[in-house]
Amino acid sequence: MAKAVPRRTCIGCRENREQPDLLRFVLSPDGILTPDLMHKLPGRGAYTCLSYSCIRKACERKQFPRAFRIEVAGADAGELRERILRCMEERIASYLALANKAGKVVSGSDQVAGFLRKMSPVKRIVFLASDISEDIGQRIRTLAELNNVACVTLFDKERYGELLGKGLRSVVAVRGDGFVDKLTMEIERYGNFLRGEGCTI
Ligand SMILES: [Zn+2]
Secondary structure, three states: OOOOOOEEEOOOOOOEEEHHHEEEEEEOOOOEEEEEOOOOOOOOOEEEEOOHHHHHHHHHOOHHHHHHOOOOEOOOHHHHHHHHHHHHHHHHHHHHHHHHHOOOEEEOHHHHHHHHHOOOOOOEEEEEOOOOOHHHHHHHHHHHHHOOOEEEEOOOHHHHHHHHOOOOOOEEEEEOHHHHHHHHHHHHHHHHHHOOOOOOO
């Protein structure tokens, strides 16, 4: 029999959910509230839905000090939102770097255009730089759509270059079911959180 998934209650909306679907917070040794996206940091945890509205409710109602039974620093909803978004971006960036090390990345607009024109038995995803030129962006978006490949706009050219150990890159493509599934999931969570979705209560 499969092991039951532990459940926790969101301290914002009080909904009881499966633990992996919730956002975990811990206190750092100096008492600062710290988002623990990987659910790996030691110590007591407090949970909210992956939703800004639940984090805000938890802060407004002073639920973090209640959950930790101690005064906490850093329980500011806007600040937490920014920190969580940065953590999510870092995770996406680290998967991109991993995919690159595994040889699953193609970069540069001409290379990616060629890559998209070829049929592929494995899943693919395309990343565009936020500062890509309009015509190149449009060209890649059209090609991706024709080939049923998702296109995401996230980091800037410089960041992609750094992640891949190259110069500026305005277009990056990843192939391989494992990496693409993982990246798609992370991007969806990021997008939901950024748009303020993720909790229906
Ligand atoms: Zn909630």
